[in-house]
Amino acid sequence: MHLADHPARIRLSAALDSLAVTFRGMTAHPDESNCECHWGSSEELSLLKTPGVELEPDLLRRTWQAIDWTDHAAVLRRILPQFARVLVAGHAEPLFGLEEAGYSFARGRWQQWPDDQAGPVREFLHAWWAQSLTDPDAVVPAHQVFVMCAEASGSLGPWLAEWERQTGCLSDRRLAEAVSEWEYELLGDGLPWSVDWYEHDEEEMRAELVAWLLSHAAVRLRQSGVSADLQHRIRLLGLTGEDRWTDPHWPGHRY
Structure with missing residues (x-):
C-alpha cells in the first residue's frame, strides 16, 4: 500500500478538511481584548476579528497559549483549522509539553459546543490519535498526542480504548516508547505531564493510567518482546x- 493511501492518514486529512469547513469565517468576539504588553498589538488583535486571515506562527502560538481571553471558545473556533494543522505538523512549539495545547481546547469547553461543531473537533482528536499509533510517518510521537488528547477531553478512557484496539507492531512500539518516557515519573508516584486545567484530577488520571499499564500494557509488551528491564x-x-524501591529491579531513580 502506498503511504499516501494509509487509512489513518486519509481519515486525518478528512478530519482537518472538516474543521476548515465547520469553522470557516468564524472570528473572536467583537469586544475581545488582551494586554498589549503581554499578548500583542491592537493590529494583531484585529486579525482575530477578521475571518479567513492566516495568522503568523508566533501570533498563532501566543493566541492559543493565552489564558485570559474573555471568550476563549470564540477565539479557539477562530484559530482551530490552522491550529489543528500546526499541531499535526509538529509545529505548535509549546513551552513545556503538548498538554498545553490540550489546555487550550479544554478552556474552550468544546465538548459543550453544538453537535455540528463538537463533532468535527472530536473526530479530529480521534483521527490524529489513530494516525499517531498506526502511521509510520506520523510526525508527533504518540505519547505526546495521547497527552494532548487526554487534556483536551479531560479523560484517558477513549484514548486507552483505542490503543487496545490497535494491536499491530507499530502500535506496540509506540506503547513501549510511551512507557520508556513515562516510567520515571510514574515510579515516583507522579503523572508524566502537568495538569493545569482545574477540572482535571491529576491523581485520578495517574491511577487510571497505572491500572491500564498493569492490566493491559504489561501483557502486551511482554508478548511483543520488549526488554526485561522495561517489563520490570x-x-x-x-x-x-x-x-517498590527495595525490589532487586528498582532502577535507582532519585526524586
Whole structure:
C-alpha cells in the first residue's frame, strides 16, 4: 500500500478538511481584548476579528497559549483549522509539553459546543490519535498526542480504548516508547505531564493510567518482546513504598 493511501492518514486529512469547513469565517468576539504588553498589538488583535486571515506562527502560538481571553471558545473556533494543522505538523512549539495545547481546547469547553461543531473537533482528536499509533510517518510521537488528547477531553478512557484496539507492531512500539518516557515519573508516584486545567484530577488520571499499564500494557509488551528491564519497571508500578524501591529491579531513580 502506498503511504499516501494509509487509512489513518486519509481519515486525518478528512478530519482537518472538516474543521476548515465547520469553522470557516468564524472570528473572536467583537469586544475581545488582551494586554498589549503581554499578548500583542491592537493590529494583531484585529486579525482575530477578521475571518479567513492566516495568522503568523508566533501570533498563532501566543493566541492559543493565552489564558485570559474573555471568550476563549470564540477565539479557539477562530484559530482551530490552522491550529489543528500546526499541531499535526509538529509545529505548535509549546513551552513545556503538548498538554498545553490540550489546555487550550479544554478552556474552550468544546465538548459543550453544538453537535455540528463538537463533532468535527472530536473526530479530529480521534483521527490524529489513530494516525499517531498506526502511521509510520506520523510526525508527533504518540505519547505526546495521547497527552494532548487526554487534556483536551479531560479523560484517558477513549484514548486507552483505542490503543487496545490497535494491536499491530507499530502500535506496540509506540506503547513501549510511551512507557520508556513515562516510567520515571510514574515510579515516583507522579503523572508524566502537568495538569493545569482545574477540572482535571491529576491523581485520578495517574491511577487510571497505572491500572491500564498493569492490566493491559504489561501483557502486551511482554508478548511483543520488549526488554526485561522495561517489563520490570511496569511491574514495579504495582508495588508501593518500601516494596517498590527495595525490589532487586528498582532502577535507582532519585526524586
